[in-house]
Amino acid sequence: MSEKLLLRIGRAPENDLVINKDDIGNLHLELFRDATGNVFITDMESPFGTYVNNKRLKGYTLLGMGDEVRLGDSHILKWEKYAMEPVSTPRVTPPTRPTQNQTVRPAQKTQSQQKVQDSKNETTTNKQLLIIYGVLLFLMILMYLFN
Numbered sequence: 270m271s272e273k274l275l276l277r278i279g280r281a282p283e284n285d286l287v288i289n290k291d292d293i294g295n296l297h298l299e300l301f302r303d304a305t306g307n308v309f310i311t312d313m314e315s316p317f318g319t320y321v322n323n324k325r326l327k328g329y330t331l332l333g334m335g336d337e338v339r340l341g342d343s344h345i346l347k348w349e350k351y352a353m354e355p356v357s358t359p360r361v362t363p364p365t366r367p368t369q370n371q372t373v374r375p376a377q378k379t380q381s382q383q384k385v386q387d388s389k390n391e392t393t394t395n396k397q398l399l400i401i402y403g404v405l406l407f408l409m410i411l412m413y414l415f416n
Contacts, residue, residue: 274302274351278340279313292317300351308332308352329393349386 296313311329
């Protein structure tokens with residue numbers, strides 16, 4: 270199983286992948302890879318547009334191998350490297366250096382991702398407490414009936 274990934278791309282320095290070009294929006298798009306390796310792309314309403322196979326993207330879509338993603342007029346995004354590779358193929362990726370126009374920062378856990386994790390932990394704890402209280406109530410009813 271693959272790890273989830275959220276990658277923000279745009280011209281602003283707070284993005285995970287910064288592309289300093291005039292036809293790239295401050296927050297141009299987001300790539301999201303789910304735990305099964307599916308990659309979704311979301312246009313963040315960039316005035317310059319995001320195109321999948323030469324069709325302007327409105328909202329989000331699931332990407333398929335071979336889909337071409339273009340940002341603005343000319344920047345082609347090689348998104349396939351964020352998709353899950355087959356399990357039988359060992360993943361060996363040579364280190365790459367950003368081009369002169371790109372700055373790559375490591376992805377950080379966002380506040381919303383932390384809230385989702387906290388919510389999952391809280392839900393698990395609540396389920397466990399509900400089971401314990403149910404068992405205690407059942408035992409109390411049995412004790413009442415047989416006394």
